[in-house]
Amino acid sequence: MAHWTLDDVAWEAFDPARVDPDLLCIIKAAALTERNSAHYSKYLCNVFRGDEAFCAEADRWSAEEVQHGDALGRWAELADPGFDFEATFRRFTEGYVIPTDVEDSVRGSRGAEMVARCIVETGTSSFYSALRDATDEPVLKDLCRRIAADEFRHYKLFYSTLKRCLEHESLSRRRRLMVALGRMQESEDDELAFAYHCANTPDQPYDRAASSAAYGARAFCHYRRGHIDRATAMVMKAAGLAPHGRLGRVFGGALWRYLRFRLWRLGDEVPRAAKRADAAA
Template structure:
């Protein structure tokens, strides 16, 4: 379980004049997606129904994800008193659902499921580190620092579980890499876009492409190359490839080029 709670945050240090409006919009959306951890926890408990020890770990993981959402929602309400986190979350959950009543992983195997979970945690750990570095508001920076550390620990949990599963199920590098790349592409699906819409523009009609580009124009702008390199190294490990040397440098550079391209496309829209 996380070694911090909302009470550990110095909320009195909040500085309204240092809030970045773009980061605020991102934080509102992140508050909603993090809260979906409860549903993903139910999903994983079904996938791993025959492994109670891992089920217990995913229950704790889900609780931490929900805490992330609640803390981000509380900060966003400080930064924008008109933002109602509970109301935004109701809208989001009414329009976006996750299938939890499954017989097995939607990715075909437990091994592939753990690869996909590693990719998510690699992305979120790097994402919150980027937000921390981009923010001038001290409370938000502290929250992002804490969340980034949690997400890296989650990555390690899923990576260690992946190693155990590989000994039982096996999965080649090509298969793992395909799952990893597929999960990266899923960042453009409805979950992020709809969360951004519900959190920021609930009175407008929802257009996924418009919401995603609006989100991407802000989120990708927070990244520095070092954040892309960090994420790429974590992705390579999950795929069974070395994150050191020329391959690691190449992967980091390619991911950075991809991110900058997404930023340019979104800003041009």
Template sequence: MLNKNGHWSPDDIAWEQFDPSRVDSDILAVIRAASLVERNSADYVAYLKRVISDDPEFRAAAEQWGHEEHQHGIVLGRWAEMADPDFDFETAFRRFTEGYRIPVDAEASVRGSRAGEMVARCVVEAGTSSFYAALRDATEEPVLKDICNRISKDEIRHYRMFQDYFQRYQEREHLGRPRRAWIAATRFLEAEDDELSFAYYCANMPPEEAYDRSEAGRAYARTALGCYRRDHLGKAVKLILKAAGLPPHGRLGDLAFQATWLFLKVRTRGQLAA
């Protein structure tokens, strides 16, 4: 059932259909990490409300977005605990937040403008939508498949929300296409920053084991990247090009997709070899 904001709740998940025989241990490890990142939305809400402090409508939208992202984490964490009773979601989340924080005290967007911030958020939502679509199609466990499908659709809706606010701020800031493209490209490459690696470590490795960013990043990427198919990546590339102000179709779109697909395949082979 959808609530007044058009969003579902954990009660809508058919938890009784959980099938432990269809849990893939590698996908489970990735889900444990993803649950921590999704749950950590409060810091991102605080950051967005701080750098866009005089737009009440956006602040309310950011609050709702954060609530939905937080719920994604809770639902993924619940599923992970069902799949692995030894996994303690709350303990892992505390480890994660004690060791990883974003700059919530920033006075202005790290992207240089409000419109630039919205471009970066669109890139994130495009990437996460494709990520959960890939996991949805990779898993055979029915409850996780439903959860990932719901989250993937949420992220597309979030993309559209940030795109709408980009249009609002763009009317005043007139962010040039080269700058938009630069922000989109740099935010895409930031997908390999410390956040996911550290989340994977906190969710899957004991506290007494020292954190090795490269090792944790490789372990995460081996499974996460391997789930992608061409259609998953193709949709993400089109959305990112649109956020960058570039035509998502035609020759440029094809070249961008081929380059990104090649990058993904090289990265996947590299992680498997490692």
């Protein structure tokens, strides 16, 4: 059963005057990727075949992720009456296909898969926490609060499963850290860029670099140091390292500087990216 439903949201409190056009662009993209998470549960149940308890949890996780997409899609349609969430989602899934027909984790083991899933939930919980703090549109703030809380809970699910996996497999801290760092790098793959394109510039040819830059410029600027510090602690924990130790502080500082550097670079590139990627918006 879902932790909350769309009926629990006070949609009547929506205030169009408080909609930030740049936030709207990234919410449209986020709605697509959240809704598409149902496919990942099929992959996870293939990896954990025979583990009925985990597969049941994965199905519940998937249902909540789909609900996140539906909620964000409904908000985006309120903010932009010309936005058709269902039609946009069909366009997205026709162009971006998640391979689910596998028998083993692409990470090499069930434990490594759980490390990667912890990193994904770290990223999403931090993202929605940042957007919650950035927006003053009441319905979006409420949605981001609810979704961030769900994503933190999902992290706990995957972390507890990771601990159970470690009872049966040998996975060094070095290996866990490498999986974590590798999954963080994958956050800049095609999925978000293509989602941004489908949601915001469907009439233009897909330009991955332009769409990625346009998305990044609108998303990264909302992170604050507190969001990064909490995300760092979650990454360290998944990697088997002290969440608040010296290495964590070094890593958190480096991650914060990297984010600011990316924003500085995008300050030069976004006008060109926006001219190409947002021409039809």
